[in-house]
Amino acid sequence: MAFYAGPNGQFPRADLRNWWLPAYSVDSFSRLDEILPAHVVRRGEASAWRRAAVEPAITYTVPSQFGGGRLSLDAYLDRNPVTGLLIAVGDTVQVERYRYGRTDAQRFTSFSMAKTICALLVGLAVADGAIASIDDPAERYVPVLKGSEYGRTPLRHLLTMSSGVRFREEYDGNDDVSRLARATMPGGAGGIAAVQQFNDRYAQPGERWYYASAETEVLGLVLRAAIGRSIADYLSERVWRPIGAESDASWVVDATGQEVTYAYFNAVLRDYARLGRLLADGGRVGDRQVVPAAWLAEMTRAQVSAARTGRWYGYGFQTWIFPENDGSFVLLGVRGQSLFVDPGRRLVMVHTAVRRDSRDPRVAETLALWRGVQAAFPRRRN
Template identity: 70%
Template sequence: MPPASLRFLLLLPLALAGCSEMQSGHMSQAALPAASIAAPAEPHFNPGGPDMARYADASGQFPPASRRTWWQTSHSVDGFSRLDQILSANTVRKPETPSPWRRATGGPTITYAMQQTGSRRFSIDEYLARNPATGLLIAQGDTIHVERYQYGRTDTHRLTSFSMAKTVTALLVGLAVADGAIASIDDPAERYVPDLKDSEYGRTPIRHLLTMSSGVRFDEDYSGRDDVSRMVTAMMLPQSPGGPAAVRQFNQRIAPPGQRWSYASAETQVLGLVLRAAIKRPIAEYLSERIWQPIGAESDASWIVDGSGQEATFAYFNAVLRDYARLGMLLANGGKVDERQVIPADWLREMTRPHFTSTQTGRWFGYGFQTWIFPDNDGSFALLGVRGQAIYVDPARRLVMVHTAVRPQARDPGGAETTALWRGVKAAFARQPG
């Protein structure tokens, strides 16, 4: 057993990755209509970014990250953009030929406001000067309107997702149901994972794992001493076994399944165990075949694995920015690529409707199947990850915004401004033809 100080350094980065709900903000009145002028569409690469002293050394270089340091703010620029070189990972193979993007030659000016700034409006340039975003991409249909990078990141860096990966896991569960590998989401997890037999997570129906309502106690407060830290200890330390043992240790039921919503990364990890057992092959391979190749990804992606070789499905999926946008556009298009239905339409509808309302979650968002649902009731939803990772999706306008970042804290309030920016994006495109 490592000393307590070393254990803390090893565990905290992995514990923090479970949080996604802190990116929402409370911006229900944040955005006003925007005027229309040309918008930059070619990629723009900034070698710096805001608050450089926090992220770079005295010479302006970003310190290389290691297994012990990648989560630290001073090492996060490097760590968040090559996590699959620091931790063990499975590759998600790209297709031979990527799908093309168009580049906008004109479009709406995007501005946004926040309640606390009154009538003051901010541009995308001002947003990037205020926020530690590593990547920002806005696309409508097959056309990119904005693609920006900071802190020396480029369109070849695989940027980590943190809890955005939870939504990807739910997509794959739906495909396994469609394939017949999972007979029913009303089956208990132990039907597919015998090592969970007679445990509370094992007795929980898949349906209630999808909605974070298992009723099993799991504390996720990102203290470094909470249950997500314990789970990651059992998954990721060099001598840890990973697999079912990592989640079986959480075995106290405090509510009947389906009754109470409570955010718990363990529920997604149980879903990953069910999925891996059902499809009988690596999840990364299944993702490549069923989603990554159909969307025409331009680069290989990766997914970090635990000591057993099981993908850490609650977090740690890694991809380039334009491929995150392709994934978002798949969802904006109702699960279709051209005329091919890649994700079953009925499954995507179930994923993106509020099984729990914002009142029930106690958050600004409602919750579907591992997906955050906007309270506006306009069909918009989001994939969210700790420290600033997000894919916002508006199916009505076929509109997607991808945001990656190195926010310094798990409970960082900066996510409120990102949500305000998204509202400005939606307002700007509201008058544009889809």
């Protein structure tokens, strides 16, 4: 904590110039929508959580590269820069912790967890008839992309990060995702121009997999054009209000007012958990099918195998799939953001953090914690 706190023990207040820097991330990652322009995602009538009478005893096996051994949840929190952690089974919150002076009222940013939300909305747009087929090319919905490589790419291959359009995402400050970020942040052109700069094809759609945030941004442009209104409003109507979100969420927008769909969604911890519960329950809220079960099943199966991604995880529609293919999956964002979902246990873990680096190897310890959480709760019997 000392690394993040100033000399008076307070956390430095971030602004547009420094919000990404680790020293300011405690503040910025929990109020990014006050620093960057954003659309509000309106809440509905809040659904209630039950509370476990006693917090369960959770332990996990530390990966050998970080010392090994068996440690407690408290030890994990002492070793990792976690701002919020919530574990829920079904309708019951088992653990809810906040650190670094954060509270349950603050909206934590998602980074790339937003990609899965975008894919969820694409499925709803298909169900609503706004998108005819995910085998359509992007240019059918965004005519300005006609003739470009992304324009020619079917939505299916954008959903699976297999467009074949060259895009380098290594978080070194000089890569393509840095160019995309500059284009979608204040001062950048935003909109179509943000993705038109990437137009070099190295493989046919579906042949190669490579993680590329621009693919989600193209999906966002398609989605906005297809539904004919803001993505934030559509998310509110079709997901946020139906899950009984207790707080408004937000989504950062670019200079054109387009939601930056590859990142920067913001919500309170319990509402992230409500989203996770929706996913764990096959797209249902009570007796209501909010998300088509067939779409969710396609989203959360390995469309691309772990062997092809080279990332240990397989990949579905903008969603990371566990290699054992047992139905569990995770939404991942840089710097330690994650939403783990195990439908077989109706188990959800929301984890927000302020890791210093986008490639922090200690994310392996978060995965180890998740394995410990799974072990603490038995799978449901069918």
